[in-house]
Structure formats: structure tokens, C-alpha cells
Amino acid sequence: AQSVTQLDSQVPVFEEAPVELRCNYSSSVSVYLFWYVQYPNQGLQLLLKYLSGSTLVESINGFEAEFNKSQTSFHLRKPSVHISDTAEYFCAVSVRGSNYKLTFGKGTLLTVNP
Amino acid sequence: NAGVTQTPKFQVLKTGQSMTLQCAQDMNHEYMSWYRQDPGMGLRLIHYSVGAGITDQGEVPNGYNVSRSTTEDFPLRLLSAAPSQTSVYFCASSAGFSNQPQHFGDGTRLSIL
Numbered sequence: 001a002q003s004v005t006q007l008d009s010q011v012p013v014f015e016e017a018p019v020e021l022r023c024n025y026s027s028s029v030s031v032y033l034f035w036y037v038q039y040p041n042q043g044l045q046l047l048l049k050y051l052s053g054s055t056l057v058e059s060i061n062g063f064e065a066e067f068n069k070s071q072t073s074f075h076l077r078k079p080s081v082h083i084s085d086t087a088e089y090f091c092a093v094s095v096r097g098s099n100y101k102l103t104f105g106k107g108t109l110l111t112v113n114p
Numbered sequence: 115n116a117g118v119t120q121t122p123k124f125q126v127l128k129t130g131q132s133m134t135l136q137c138a139q140d141m142n143h144e145y146m147s148w149y150r151q152d153p154g155m156g157l158r159l160i161h162y163s164v165g166a167g168i169t170d171q172g173e174v175p176n177g178y179n180v181s182r183s184t185t186e187d188f189p190l191r192l193l194s195a196a197p198s199q200t201s202v203y204f205c206a207s208s209a210g211f212s213n214q215p216q217h218f219g220d221g222t223r224l225s226i227l
Contacts, residue, residue, distance in 0.1 A: 009154065032212055032213045034215065036218075041220075041221075042220055042221075043118075043204055043218035043219050043220045043221055044157075044204070044206075044216075044218040045218070046215040046216075049213075049215060051213045090156060090157065094212040094213070095212060096212060096213070101147070101159060101162065101172070102147075102159075102216060104149075104156045104157045104158075105156055106154060106155060106156035107156050
């Protein structure tokens with residue numbers, strides 16, 4: 001079975017600072033990787049995904065994540081955060097070609113302070 | 115475009131009561147699932163369905179029932195509510211392949227007294 005570890009439960013940063021949210025996964029088979037974002041009192045929204053090809057994937061709001069197969073990681077980064085990026089971020093994996101289930105990490109609360 | 119709609123948004127129950135959380139999607143998605151979200155625990159899968167008439171258990175199924183009579187609807191039933199079921203419940207749907215993202219509803223916040 002696969003598992004996901006998000007190494008930081010909370011990450012406080014100041015506005016315009018860079019941020020990295022760490023995600024490691026464990027799986028004996030190939031996986032697809034996702035980052036979801038949850039704003040307060042809302043459901044989860046897909047931020048970005050890695051399916052195949054280039055190991056660096058980007059979102060429309062400036063986040064990027066890099067798939068590192070040797071380190072089994074999929075860390076999320078943004079070079080300059082805004083107050084509006086305050087949210088909880090979840091890393092998730094699904095198994096290629098198998099069932100449809102997503103396995104989530106426990107989440108990282110990103111708080112951007114002025 | 116409604117996406118995934120959950121009702122109610124909030125509910126308070128007494129221990130032992132039963133209720134049904136409703137979930138409907140208008141995207142013709144085959145795959146639907148229910149999660150519960152608790153502080154520091156992430157999202158845990160309760161039950162899921164890969165199509166009408168087909169359901170299966172997830173990670174934490176005890177105390178919950180589901181059915182899938184149509185593609186659109188996937189209700190979650192609490193048989194006899196317990197305080198441990200106090201949580202935020204999310205319904206999600208996807209097109210049914212493991213590379214497809216899941217679309218989430220806004221959640222139902224449930225308190226069991």
C-alpha cells in the first residue's frame with residue numbers, strides 16, 4: 001500500500017518570502033502525484049499534478065512542484081507568497097493503472113503573515 | 115456548473131440518532147467517494163463507488179453505510195451517531211481513472227453531542 005508523509009504540519013512565513021512544503025511518498029509501484037489546496041471553510045481544490053513527462057509541474061498561481069523519483073519526493077514551492085496563499089495544502093498519491101483511490105498526507109497549514 | 119453538491123452544510127445530532135448526508139454531482143463521473151477530515155489526520159476514505167450499484171469500503175468504514183443507485187447521487191448514512199463521528203465530511207467525484215483529479219464538495223460539518 002502507498003503512504004504519504006508531509007513533513008511539516010505548520011509553516012509560517014512572511015509575505016513575499018519563498019516557501020517550500022515538503023512531501024514524501026512510499027509505494028512499491030508507480031504513482032501519480034497531486035497537490036490540493038483547501039482555503040478556510042471550503043473543499044479541496046486541485047493545485048497541480050504530476051502524471052508523466054517533465055518532472056517540474058506548475059500551477060497557474062505561481063506554485064511549482066518537482067517529482068524526484070530517487071528521493072520519492074514531490075515538494076511544493078513558491079518563490080514569493082501572498083497573504084491569499086494562506087491555506088492548508090495536501091499532498092496525495094494514486095496508483096498508476098489501478099484503482100481510483102487517493103491517499104492523502106495529513107496536510108500542511110501555510111500561514112502567510114504581513 | 116454546480117460540480118459536487120453536499121447537503122446539509124451543518125448538522126448537530128444527538129448520540130444514537132441516524133441521518134443521511136447527501137452528495138450529488140452533475141459531471142457524469144463514475145467514481146465517487148466520501149472522506150472525513152479531522153484535525154491533524156488529513157482526509158481518510160470512508161467508502162467509495164466505481165459506478166452505479168458498486169460500492170466498497172475505504173480506510174474507516176465502521177458506522178457508515180452507502181449506496182449508489184444512480185451515477186449522480188452517493189448518500190452517506192450514519193446508522194447510530196457517536197461523538198467519535200464528529201467531523202467534517204467531504205464528498206468527491208472523478209472521471210474514474212487514477213490520473214484524473216477528484217472534485218470536492220464544500221463539506222458537511224457534523225457535530226454529535
